[in-house]
Each structure stands twice: as C-alpha cells, then as structure tokens.
Amino acid sequence: MSVLARDPVMLSEHLPPDVDGPVLVACDGAPVSSEALFNAGRLATRAFGGPLQVLGVCKPTPGVAAGMDVLPVPAELDEARRLSMVEDVRRAISISAAGDPTWTVDVQLGSPSRLLATEARRRHATVLVMGIGRHNPLDRLFGTETTLATLRESRVPVLAVGPSFPTNPMHAVVGLDFSVASVQSARLAARLVAPNGRLTLVHVRPRFEHPSADWQAWDADYGRTLPPLFDQVRAQLDPPDGVIVETVTVRGDPASSLLSFAQQAQCDLIAVGTQRHSFLERLVVGSVATRVLRTARCGVLAVPSA
Template sequence: MPVLAHDSVLHAEYQPPGAGGPVLVACDGTPVSSEALFNAGRLAMRAFGGPLQVLGVCEPTPGVATGMDVLPVPAGLDEERRAAMEEDVRRAIIVSSAGDSSWPVEVLLGSPSRLLATEARRRHASVIVMGIGRHNPLDRLFGTETTLATLRESRVPVLAVGPSFPTHPVHAVVGLDFSAASVQAARLAARLVAPNGRLTLVHVRPRFEHPSDDWQAWDADYGRTLPPLFDEVRAQLEPPDGVLVETVTVRGDPAASLLSLARQAQCDLIAVGTQRHGVLERMVVGSVATRVLRTARCGVLAVPSA
C-alpha cells in the first residue's frame, strides 16, 4: 500500500458509477441468508438514499455431450427454472422480517457475475448487495464463487455479507492506501456504521527494512506524510453522530494485516478499494480485496477504481 502523491488522490473528485442510484440486492431465493441480505439492503438504502431492487440470475442449463453431438436442452426448461427462482425470491422476501413485498423483483437468465455487473451499470446502481459466498478450497480453485467473480467484473461497489451480518454495524475497518478508491471506501463505510460506532482507518506500510542511510531517510519521510494524509481523509468523511474515527498504521502484508486487525477487533465490516489487474496477475497473486473477501468472516465492502 504505497503512499501516492498528495494532490493526485485526495483532491480528486471521485464518484463511483451510480452514486445515489438504486441499491441492487442479488438474491437466488435461498432462505439461509436472506434475512441478513435484506437487512444489508435496508442499511444501504438508508446510507446511500436509493430505492431497493432485487435481482436474481439463473444460469442456463448446459448442453450434455454425447459422443460427437451435444444433447439439446428441452425447450422451455430454462424458462421454467427462471420462473421457479423468481417464485423462490418473492417467497424469501415475504417470509423475511426484513423483506418488503413492494420491492421490484426480476430474475434473468445468464452468467450471474456478468449479468449482475452489467445490470448494476445499466441501472446506475449505487451498490450491489450480495451474499459473501463460500470459502471451500475447491470453489476458490475453479473461480466459481459468484461474489468474487462479480467483484472482478463490477464497476460498482459491492457489499458482501454473511448470515451473521448485523442490522447496524458497530465497527468498520478500512484499508487505506490513499488511492481514490480506498478514500471512497472510507466515505461509504462511514455511512454504514451505526451512531456511536467506530471507524478504523488502517494504512499498511511496507514491511521491507534496510539499515542503509538512504532507506532510513526515505522511511522517515514516508512516516511524516501519513498524518496530513489521514487528516485530509478524515475531513472528507460524513459519519453518523457519535462515530469514533481512529487511524492505525502497521507494517506487513496489506491483506493479512487487515484481516488480523479485523479479527482482533471483532469488527462487523472491512472496506477496501480495488485495483484493476490482468487475468494472470489475479490468478497468481490476487488483489487485497480478493484475499480479504476469500478469508473474512465479517462483511466486506469493495469499491472499484474509476
């Protein structure tokens, strides 16, 4: 998380696509986590001011190979599956105490991650709210985790929550590298924290150290840049009344440091900015946001770069 040039980041007017637009809640009708999902949707509505829309995506039935031919899918099967998912989604909304039967519901056929990202852009959504996904190794290996795949394609912030995500998050931890996306993540996280809650802005300094005079001088200069940068970020936040905003600087690996601090503090939400990387880099290294989403046991807010 290197410190970027002062004027190039904090003075930039950064607004994610669809700021102030509808809150898009991704739901497949599974009742397991619908309560937390809809509560998170309501939280986002209050925080960002947009109406709530529920979107389900039903993957088409793949054809079955039989020798040199492909056995066609029976006509109408996918439409029946799509209609069944729509019924499940509407039922999940009705039976959930956090649901509202007046919310508009639509279920589409296609690739979930691609359609969610596309629809969010088309609708000028302020945020996509969805389940945080599974964490088993096989799912990570083949990249089928819908939440992570959506995050990689989305140009809209993604709020990923698990079944235990609270109605009113009390403590949020923000990974801050002073990029425009990370500053925006701090702004959005500040709106999600409950009154009298806590917002911790965390900057992870390089863990490399060297005894040379040049390194010591550079490291000292680096440290002196941090307080004014933190102050400028704090000045841009609009947290609810009574929210404590604190700053923390640590050394180490950014993702591991954020996750460790979040576990120790038992926080409700980790917020990070995301950067665009090539396919090969994502496969071999992975971004901080990807690693946080794969490992976190709290909610994750990921804000993409413009």
C-alpha cells in the same frame, strides 16, 4: 486494491460523486442467506437512499451431448426454472423479517457474475449486495466463486455479507492506501456505520528492515507524509452524527495485516478499494480485496477503481 502505498501521494481533489441509484440485492431465494442480504439491503438504502431492487440469476441449462451433436434444451424448461426462482425469491422476502413485499423482483437467465455486474452498472446502482458463501479449493484457484467473479467484473461497489452480518454495524475498518478507490470505500463505509459507532482508517506501511541511512531517511519521510494524508481523508468523510473516526498505521503485508487488525478489533465490516489485475496476477499473487473477501469473518465492502 493495495493497502500498501509504495510512495505516498497527495489525494485527488476530484473524487467520484456518490450515485443516488438503487440498492441492488442479489438473491437466489435460498432462505439460509436471505435474512442477512435483506438486512444489508435495508441498511444500504438508509445510508445511500434510492429504492431496493432484488435480482436473481438463473443459469441456463447446458445442452445434452448426443454423439457428435449437442441437443439444445427447450426454452420452456429454462423459463420454468426462471419462474420457479421468482417464486422462491418472493417467498424468501415474505418470510424474512427484513423483507418487504413491495420490493421489485427480477430474475434473468445468464451467467451470474457477468449479469449481476452488467445490471448493476446499467441500473446505476449505488451498491450491489451479495452473500459470502462457502468455497472449495478449486473455486479459489480458478476464481469461479460468484461473489469474487462479480467483484472482478463490477464497476459498482459490492457489499458482501455473511449470515451473521448485523443490522446496524458498529465498527468498520477501512484499508487505506490513499488511492481514490480506497478513499471512496472509506466514504461509503462511514455512512454504513451506526450512530455512535467507529470507523478506523488503517494504513499498512512497508515492513522496514534495511539498515542503510538512505532507507532510514526514506522511511522517516514516509512517516511524516501520513498525518496530513489522513487529515485530507477525514475531511472528505460524511459519517453519521456521533461516529468516531480513528486512524491507525501498522507494518507488514497489506492483506494479512489488515485482516489481523480487523479480527483483533472484532469489527463488523472491512472496506477496501480494488484495482484491476490480470488472470496471471490473480492466480499467482492475488489481490488484497480477494484475500480479504475469502478470509474475512465479517462483511466486506469492495469499491472498484474508476
């Protein structure tokens, strides 16, 4: 996702339809994060419909090196660990005020990011709800954080929340570059905002510092394209009754400008569209969605491009 549009373009009239599938909540049974995850899951089911399903992923135990050979781990050991996580997840649901014992619980063995992304797509999930954890510098460098790794593989929107994510978000900020993915993120965010809340559409323009007449003319043309583009997006939203939709334009670096605005606004949720990047691009530059997810002090909704 890039909040910065190099050249403003007209919006496609054929946005992807909303999916009436389940809300998939990724949970490993840790009580410290379960309350916020389940609250976010309930919020998503109210907003989008569909059942709530809880999915846990248990990493297989690596084989043990013995000389030149690797001793395989008995299958019974991993199955015991999987069943233990099932009990942990059910226990977390039962002690959480937001939990519901009728929710389906599934725990599978595999790579968390790959399996979560695959299952979300296979089940035609409307959104995948995950937690935002603490990350060390090596995780950030190599992209092994589970939520970020899942986001990079997912074709389903990811709602990442921290422990303080509110039950009823009152203010969502959308990074809007007028791409299909960013417009879809605005549509979904509009439905997550509580009645009488606010949805702020933020477009980050290039920082204009060139003195030539040609560049000044281009910048003026750029500015004139923005009001009709904002109007097109507003016409495609379906916010709850009473939600106020605002539009804001700022200048600067896409990620830092969006984060700065969101922090000053003390919003509950930042929504962005995501684009596909190579490993080298992520390593050297990073995407706006990655920087937002790592830095935001609120929940993040990331919607992948088609």
